[in-house]
Amino acid sequence: MSDNLKSLYHEVILKHNSDPQNFKKREDAKYIIEAYNPVCGDQFKLYFDLDGNTISNLSFHGYGCAISKSSASILTTLLNGKKVEEFININDLFNNVLSGKPLNDKIPEELLAFTPVIAHPGRIKCVTLGWDSLTEFLNSEK
Amino acid sequence: MSDNLKSLYHEVILKHNSDPQNFKKREDAKYIIEAYNPVCGDQFKLYFDLDGNTISNLSFHGYGCAISKSSASILTTLLNGKKVEEFININDLFNNVLSGKPLNDKIPEELLAFTPVIAHPGRIKCVTLGWDSLTEFLNSEK
Amino acid sequence: MLSLTQIREDFPILSRTNKSGEKLVYLDNAATTQKPNQVIDTISNFYKNHNSNIHRGIHFLGVEATELYENTRKKVRDFIGANHTEEIIFVRGTTEGINLVASSFGSSSITVGDRILITGMEHHSNLIPWQQLARQKKAHLDIISVSSNGEINIEEVSSKITNDTKLVAISHISNSLGTINPVEEVIQIAHRRGIPVLVDGAQAVGHQPVNVNSLDCDFYAFSGHKMFGPTGIGVLYVKEEYLSQMSPYQFGGEMIRSVTYEDASFADLPHRFEAGTPDIAGVVGLGAAIDYLHSIGLDKIKAYTEDLSLYMAKKLSTIEDLQIIGKPQFRGSIVSFNFDQIHPHDVATILDEKGIAIRAGHHCTMPLMQSMNIPGTSRASVAFYNDKNEIDILYEALKAVKNIFN
Amino acid sequence: MLSLTQIREDFPILSRTNKSGEKLVYLDNAATTQKPNQVIDTISNFYKNHNSNIHRGIHFLGVEATELYENTRKKVRDFIGANHTEEIIFVRGTTEGINLVASSFGSSSITVGDRILITGMEHHSNLIPWQQLARQKKAHLDIISVSSNGEINIEEVSSKITNDTKLVAISHISNSLGTINPVEEVIQIAHRRGIPVLVDGAQAVGHQPVNVNSLDCDFYAFSGHKMFGPTGIGVLYVKEEYLSQMSPYQFGGEMIRSVTYEDASFADLPHRFEAGTPDIAGVVGLGAAIDYLHSIGLDKIKAYTEDLSLYMAKKLSTIEDLQIIGKPQFRGSIVSFNFDQIHPHDVATILDEKGIAIRAGHHCTMPLMQSMNIPGTSRASVAFYNDKNEIDILYEALKAVKNIFN
Numbered sequence A, B: 001m002s003d004n005l006k007s008l009y010h011e012v013i014l015k016h017n018s019d020p021q022n023f024k025k026r027e028d029a030k031y032i033i034e035a036y037n038p039v040c041g042d043q044f045k046l047y048f049d050l051d052g053n054t055i056s057n058l059s060f061h062g063y064g065c066a067i068s069k070s071s072a073s074i075l076t077t078l079l080n081g082k083k084v085e086e087f088i089n090i091n092d093l094f095n096n097v098l099s100g101k102p103l104n105d106k107i108p109e110e111l112l113a114f115t116p117v118i119a120h121p122g123r124i125k126c127v128t129l130g131w132d133s134l135t136e137f138l139n140s141e142k
Numbered sequence C, D: 001m002l003s004l005t006q007i008r009e010d011f012p013i014l015s016r017t018n019k020s021g022e023k024l025v026y027l028d029n030a031a032t033t034q035k036p037n038q039v040i041d042t043i044s045n046f047y048k049n050h051n052s053n054i055h056r057g058i059h060f061l062g063v064e065a066t067e068l069y070e071n072t073r074k075k076v077r078d079f080i081g082a083n084h085t086e087e088i089i090f091v092r093g094t095t096e097g098i099n100l101v102a103s104s105f106g107s108s109s110i111t112v113g114d115r116i117l118i119t120g121m122e123h124h125s126n127l128i129p130w131q132q133l134a135r136q137k138k139a140h141l142d143i144i145s146v147s148s149n150g151e152i153n154i155e156e157v158s159s160k161i162t163n164d165t166k167l168v169a170i171s172h173i174s175n176s177l178g179t180i181n182p183v184e185e186v187i188q189i190a191h192r193r194g195i196p197v198l199v200d201g202a203q204a205v206g207h208q209p210v211n212v213n214s215l216d217c218d219f220y221a222f223s224g225h226k227m228f229g230p231t232g233i234g235v236l237y238v239k240e241e242y243l244s245q246m247s248p249y250q251f252g253g254e255m256i257r258s259v260t261y262e263d264a265s266f267a268d269l270p271h272r273f274e275a276g277t278p279d280i281a282g283v284v285g286l287g288a289a290i291d292y293l294h295s296i297g298l299d300k301i302k303a304y305t306e307d308l309s310l311y312m313a314k315k316l317s318t319i320e321d322l323q324i325i326g327k328p329q330f331r332g333s334i335v336s337f338n339f340d341q342i343h344p345h346d347v348a349t350i351l352d353e354k355g356i357a358i359r360a361g362h363h364c365t366m367p368l369m370q371s372m373n374i375p376g377t378s379r380a381s382v383a384f385y386n387d388k389n390e391i392d393i394l395y396e397a398l399k400a401v402k403n404i405f406n
């Protein structure tokens, strides 16, 4: 296996793909939002509640590639119980990383597993799929 | 003036253009047929009678370039009083000449004035405009 | 056999490498084919020496360009065995060709309660125009089902043709499964009931001899870019009998006979259907592609690519946990496959790192994927410039993919 | 001033000669412009190194091709001063752009009794689509008259706009008379009544700076082949406000979001309007044309060609028995003229023998010719690679034409 492949499908990604965290439907969630990528056909749902400003009981379910699935999985592990502002902050940092900007602030280490995807612009949407849907939802709720 | 130009706008063509023969409307003609070239906008009418098999009182009128006008003019001078078969014969010979085939039979000399037009495929339709309409009419009458 | 070394030299892109320095193995021919120097140089040469607008030009460039353009129409006529140059309409591609028929033939010939019959494996380009036409006209769209092997059943075709069926539309070769459809039989059945048939030939032309006359189809659409020609150009063949009934599709220059402010009469066929300045260089390039294909020979091309594609199907099917999607009796140059637990996009990305270009996704046949209960496939498709060695590289790479995920 | 020698070297066709060995003097730029090596080589390079289908490709060629294609959309956006890339739709040319608006905007926004206002000098491409739409919808087509100078009267524009007027369509520059129309004023008048305006920019783009934002037009259509780019590609700009209301024009791949056999939902803008594989190489070549124009500078181009065209109008008007057809105050790069007794086609043929390429005929503005009571004109049109010496050659040749017929 070449180094490139090793780094592109980082073990973090492979782990979350084969064993996704918080991977469950929850029909009684306060919010259920869809994350759909018409180009790939990736299709997830995010389930969560909002207690004031706090995201809670965050889970996801659906179908997608290893990259979108692991990214959504990591999203749920990182942001359950966090404040909306924290999500926005991390999401901004993550987007900076993915657009190749130099990293100034601390970013959760798992997310760095996705940096090799930058070389595959067609796949960036897979990384950000869940994140973008949540952002869009939060923006529309403002 | 280059030799090419001299031969393209042969004096026969120029003469018939400035002084077209049988250039008159005749609304009581037995047959009035249209010769229209949508590409150039050339538009003539041919007026004639048919006495049995003989084309008579052939005239033309309308608007067109020097080439279409002179060709129509020559058509009227050559074929007035001739039999339909003679028209068909001359028309075939003329078309052979215009498609660059070697000339075996005798062809009225005036028509040879149009041979330089072969080098200008976009103008061939101007040469044959009146001839084609008459052919089409005769075919449809059969 | 083809002289592969010589052929590959004609295609400069085949010596590309990816960022990691891996040599290109181009197996995405069903999406678009590569272009030989003969086509590329013909386009350059057209622009460098003959470029002009056509049909109304008296000057020598106009004459040359018109001749090149109209000669290509004759080449296309002979290439697909049409009877008349009038039956050859230049369009942007298969999609526009089918839309033209849906609009021009559809608007006059489809009405409330009529039925249009297509198969379940059609590309969106041969589905959505009919679906939307049916909605607009309150007509019905009937679907011939696709077996798990990826084939249609000829009895079902017969039984789904009703007295209200006004058109049958079917792909010559399925772009997602590789199935060569029994279009001759379908056409015979439809014609017995007096129903015209449109064939979507996007995946057939350039890969096998196609003869619209012996097929006896009424409409046939294909794309230049899928037959080693330029992008932006394609052909719609319409049998004369239907052509003369069809109203123009777009309005503008070059397609009129006479115009006043109040009304217009339209030009002779086929110009009536080619409004505006066409893709002149594209047409000329398409002619070069036809010449190139003739120089190799379409029978040879068909034999070679079908053999290669069978080799591929067979070899890939030996990989554990890999399913070939669609096992038709007659296969074109396309093989679709899936791993049990690996998403097609992940497969394609890993292959990309190794320089291997395949396609992953629904291949513009979403409803077919839904009916097969899969989100998509990985699809490898060959052309006559590919060889078994490249298939072996694909095979090894797919085994590596499996290893990464295990 | 431009460095003409350098520029002319960029256009290989300019060294062509005709059969008699006469050097090409290309003055048929209004029909189509010639292409610089920069455009030709970009197209070749695309096919040799980056050719792939776009948008769905995961492999590196697909990524490269998509990037080249979408970057050109940005270039076009900036080139014409649009606000959003979504507002840039790639079409075959001006004709298809206008047909798209007539079909998509027209079908939803024009109904019985409505009125569409155009000028009497429109190209068939900006006349027949509206005429046929009006017939189909039982709407009315109103015509702004053209003065003997070849101009419209801005008061007449105001007076012909009624409460039922739903669209104004006007050419930026007349292709048969050279008139630069007062489109800004027309747009202001129409907008005061809330009516959208379509501008046919076929003769403007590439010859002068065009900014859709400062014009404030709602639709703007132009052709790549008339701005030193490839044939087969053009642009339709649609202001966002109208774009989102418009239904798709053609149906197929690349323009959908989700499809079942029964129905389809459509992709985001602008892809919704680009069904099927587009002319990818054409788009990339168009981008090269824009780069090339920028490298010279559009202000410079405008100043140079308008000066040249005025020189031509003035010089030709000194020839006895020659009438300049259309004497507008503001002239683009086009001059039409007629001899009293010599047919335009004869003029063009004799010039052709001398290597001079002009156009003769109705220039796809038949009703305008009818209203001026002429069968057509001879038309000479310049570009920035032409020079006064070539105009002098034209002048001498026209005197020779006169001699032949006297």
Ligand SMILES: Cc1ncc(COP(=O)(O)O)c(C=O)c1O
Binding pocket: C030, C031, C092, C093, C094, C095, C096, C123, C125, C126, C171, C173, C174, C175, C200, C202, C203, C223, C364, D252, D253, D275, D276, D277, D278
């Ligand atoms: C079977 C089939 N039909 C239609 C099309 C559409 O062709 P194009 O995108 O060239 O219009 C394709 C290509 O993707 C195809 O494979």
Ligand SMILES: Cc1ncc(COP(=O)(O)O)c(C=O)c1O
Binding pocket: C252, C253, C275, C276, C277, C278, D030, D031, D092, D093, D094, D095, D096, D123, D125, D126, D171, D173, D174, D175, D200, D202, D203, D223, D364
């Ligand atoms: C003013 C005008 N409008 C529209 C067109 C049509 O352009 P195209 O043939 O590129 O579609 C032309 C070109 O002839 C033109 O000059």
